[in-house]
Amino acid sequence: MAGDTQRRLAAIVSADVVGYSRLMGVDEEGTLASLRAHRSELIDAKIAEHGGRIVKTMGDGLLLEFPSVVNATQCVIEVQQNMAERNDGIDEDKRIVFRIGVNLGDIIIDGDDIHGDGVNTAARLQEIATPGGIAISHRVYEDIRARLDATFQDAGEQTLKNIALPVKLWQWSPTATATAIAAGGSETLPLPDKPSVAVLPFDNMSGDPEQEYFADGIAEDVITALSRFRSLFVIARNSSFSYKGTSPDVRTVARELGVRYVVEGSVRKAGSRVRITAQLIDAISGNHLWADRFDGALDDVFDLQDRITEQIVVAVAPEIQTHELERVRRKPTESLSAWEIYQQGLGHLHRINEADRTEAIRLFREATELDPGFALAHAQLSFTLFTSVVLGLVEDREGTIASARAAAEKAVSLDRNEALAHVALGRSHMISGEIEMAILELRTAITLNPNLYWGSFQLGFAYYVFAGQPEQALPHFDTALRLSPRQPGRWAPLMMKGTVLRMLGRHDEAVECCRQACQYSNTGFFPYFHLANALAEAGLKSEARAAVDRAIELHPRLSISISLYRDRSVNMHERSAKSTLDSMRKAGFPE
Secondary structure: OOOOOEEEEEEEEEEEEOOHHHHHHHOHHHHHHHHHHHHHHHHHHHHHHOOOEEEEEOOOEEEEEEOOHHHHHHHHHHHHHHHHHHHOOOOHHHOOOEEEEEEEEEEEEEOOEEEOHHHHHHHHHHHHOOOOOEEEEHHHHHHHOOOOOOOOEEEEEEOOOOOOOOEEEEEEOOOHHHHHHHHOOOOOOOOOOOOEEEEOOOEEOOOOOHHHHHHHHHHHHHHHHHHOOOOOEEOOHHHHHHHOOOOOOHHHHHHHHOOOEEEEEEEEEEOOEEEEEEEEEEOOOOOEEEEEEEEEEHHHHHHHHHHHHHHHHHHHHHHHHHHHHHHHHOOOHHHOOHHHHHHHHHHHHOOOOHHHHHHHHHHHHHHHHHOOOOHHHHHHHHHHHHHHHHOOOOOOHHHHHHHHHHHHHHHHHHOOOOHHHHHHHHHHHHHOOOHHHHHHHHHHHHHHOOOOHHHHHHHHHHHHHHOOOHHHHHHHHHHHHHOOOOOHHHHHHHHHHHHHHHHOOOHHHHHHHHHHHHOOOOOOOHHHHHHHHHHHHOOOHHHHHHHHHHHHHHOOOOOOOHHHHHHHOOOOOHHHHHHHHHHHHHHOOOO
16 A cells, blocks of 8 residues: 555444534534533543544544444443433433444544545444434444344345445434333334325424424324325324324334334424424434424414425425335336336336336336226326327327326226326316316315325316416416425426416516426426417517527427417317417417
8 A cells, every 4th residue: 555554444433413503503602512511521531431532523523433343332322322311301402412323344544534435334324323323334233233232223225325335234222222122022014015104293392281282283184184195105193193202213113103204393382483393204214304394473373283284294295205216216126016116107207208208108007007906007107198198209199098098087996085096087188178077076186185286286277278267277376386395397387387477468477487497307398388488478589589499409209380289279278279379479489
């Protein structure tokens, strides 16, 4: 090895303060004083006692090296146990809580510093450890399991950021031993074949007994709202609320209820205002997937409860969907179930191009063949077929429309409580010019699940395109936007709102909405088509011409022209069709 660089095997510990930036933002001096006290009174002494050394500090974190992996693990267990005691009685938002990762691996010595994959893996383990807990690699577990009186729970193989191969890991928490004893060796409940979630009772941090009802109401409403998503398996209130008044480890909840995801939160009152925090956790790995806080006045408790519930649900549902897509992508193709194939189809659904449309159709069809009773797969197959028709990607237009309608009708017949199935059938009625039936189906979908943004979007689409009522359409697009802050398909209601505003003569607003829609990737030509029309009506002719060129460039398969649009708008309302055709002429689309 060149220079003074050397290698050796060592136990590496990476520790980090949870929510350090938030703590510093709330009380910078108090946070620094608390951290110094924990270091001087506990942590540094424990490191020395167990033969470790501090390689470096990083403000809120520590990198440690130990010659013995047993000593390293014993040290961090004692630190976390003592930290739990030191935090007892301290307000939750002021506690110093560590996440710790331990790895055994080859390190490169560079003066006083250390480098290498062993160090990187320890840092990634620390990132996925639970607050107050420890994550260790399987290599560490093999060395310490017969030497330490500590209970580590198997967290399976995890793909860690920037680490080439999956790492099997184990997790420890201060409640792990008690949990293992209480469980009495009971078997873990198997996970359902679709994303499963439990909403735990929200903690009342106010010291005000009246807020207990408010906290319970938030959790109950979130359970009810998530239950409307038939793509989720949601644990009933009575089971979730059996943990009320306790502080269970999320992996305990996962094992006992048979879920992958857990939502937990807290409520804190200050005067006439209340702050609600909520977070979504992958209970298998312990990863925090999403967290946010919400503030409001208690003037109208029920209105506030409704608003907070909606905001939590419209964040949690898409976050679970995104995480499921990533999880399924990592699985070998030959082991995929109908549900996982459906998830892969969703990964192609929002990409508007011929290759992704074709693959989405193939995957949704395969899912329905593997599970003929899978209503959601039939509904998404219907949507994908219809979009292929709009994009001009099919030779047999009428036959594809008929297949799409059959898939939508099948979805509704399989599950009349599935909102997305009714949305698909409503879309089918629209294409056939059956506008009253379309609106009826879409209103049924919204009644079944008011939080499903596709229901509001398609209802706005029906009013604008097929009923010729832009004034009626606008509030439904606004609702869809409110319900889709994290959806990859958010560009669609943005684009359609812009189109409605153009028709209503609000040209500057129309241009702004369409410009925002164009910022999204994988949308195909649609946003640029509508942007060109909005720009033309706003008098921005050169920009409109550039948008026309971009729309045509993005869809080489189909020559976008005024005559083509006229041919494809047979069932459109005359008012909407004429408005778009007039704008196309001003924008410079070819005849």
